[in-house]
Amino acid sequence: MAAVSFRDVEKSFGSTKVIHGIGFDIADGEFTVLVGPSGCGKSTLLRMLAGLEEISGGTIAIDGHVVNDVESKDRDIAMVFQSYALYPHMTVGENMGFSLKLRKADPALTKDRVAQAAKILNLGPYLDRYPRELSGGQRQRVAMGRAIVRDPKVFLFDEPLSNLDAKLRVAMRAEIKALHQRLRTTTVYVTHDQVEAMTMADRIVVMQDGRIEQIGTPLELYDRPANLFVAQFIGSPAMNVVAGTFRRDAGQAWVEADGGVRWPLAATAPAADGQRVVYGVRPSDLAVAASQRSVAAEVIVVEPTGAETELLVRVGASEIVVVVHGRPEAQPGATVPLAIDPAAVHLFDPTNGSALA
């Protein structure tokens, strides 16, 4: 187990810079998720940590030792690939024991470690099979088994669940999390799926265009997004945003949007009268209920999912998503009042997207 640190890490492919000076630390035993849209540089960063890509600038350290010039095999890391990357000509057992074989470990010890890992991952009955004889989920588990057998300082996962179907993905998500809770090995996990990030991570690093947008625990990112990008990336459905002008009058504050809609705010909201702002509110912080400061919304689409119902409504010129518990009696075309908890509202600067505090 080990801590990992990135210092001013940069990466260029030719003249194209894809990572722009990234720095953060991962504590020993922490489960860190790198998340962001495709092309944001998260996989590149992971591959640099793995030693599969050269580091163009800055340093990466594992357990206090800078590894820039250390080969992959000497970094004491294990990686699980999106495509599994199992050796097709080796059985499951041979796949899992391959790294130990290369290290010329005692065959008895290898067998022991493979058996242990197989037990953890319920792969016992499959040790003599070939990868082609396994299902997708089983192959993914073999790939994880290969990593576990190594007992590395750091586990790296590169979108390991992207090739699985939705149901299996949820199951494997829980398995990986349980595995981490059991082994407590420092883990860096790359995904584009914010739900995966939220459910698995101790800490999330949100990236965009080769830069870090925000680092924090899942709930920190959800409750206090540092900017519009994070606000809209984290959380499903995404946060509703409306551009408007901040108004304060007679002890009350609100944002006035196109169509004269007055979006309510707490009186302490950190903006000046007349300032252009972006008003953000999560779908779950809205309710279909009348209150003093509710806004009128026209229902466009009703999507029941059982326990919850998603409503797409039009407020002024904006389309807003509302998630309500239960099954409201709203019909498309009807007008309903939307109640908003002013304390749950986020304000952003429209010029650079950063949160107003």
Next chain:
Amino acid sequence: MKAIRLRAVTREAQLLLIGIPVLLWTLIPVYHLFLFAISERDSATSGRLWPKNPTLQNFQTVFEQKHFYLNHFWVQLGNSLMIAIAVGLITLAVATMAAFAISRLRVRGGRMVMNMALFTYFIPAAFLAVPMYKTMANYGLLNNRWSLVLAMVTIASPYCIWVLKQASDKLPWELDEAARIDGATPWQLFRLVYMPLMVPSLVAVGTYALLLAWNEYLYGFLLLSNETDLTLAVALGNFLAADDSPWELLMATGLIYAVPPAAIYYAFKRYMVSGLTAGAVKS
């Protein structure tokens, strides 16, 4: 329904129309060879579709080396075999390592080396025969069976490298990365991951080089002159040196000479299967 059946029949007929001539084209010379081989000396050219008195006498003559042209039959067959196997193995070794270096290790300049090697095919092998002869003379290798081995390796390698490079490019790149992280050195990667996955291509390429050497006439004729160094292919050519060639023996020897390639093809056919990398990566 009827239209569909009619179309299927027409299609079948078209295929047969192409297939039957191709089959005849291939089989008639072989039949001719066989016919001569089992005919008696006098009736070989009688024009019959089946000899009056079919005989295996010719084969016995060949095996017992009972003819002037066949004095060294077994030695020459051995030469052919030795040279072909050596060419197959050496070409395989050269081409596999070159393809691995170019395709997987991405050695700088590797592609240029490959293209230059392929470029040699613009020059017909016959044109290179004399320079090759001279080179072998410089190295003092004339009349040495190794000269033919080295010449054939030179001729076979570029194509083999190219084929193997194309095949290696199709192996999932993640396998190399996984192996590197697992701690494999390039040599271990080559031996434990690359080679096992390349088996079908290796068999195909090795067979190609082996048969190329087995069938080679020109270079064997030029580079080797001692009766006991010759390959059987060159020795067969010598049958025609006389006005009165023993056609039935020539054909019997030819038939024997044609058996190993056919046997090799059937022996290795089962290795030339695709799908060996199934299950490696999700695609």
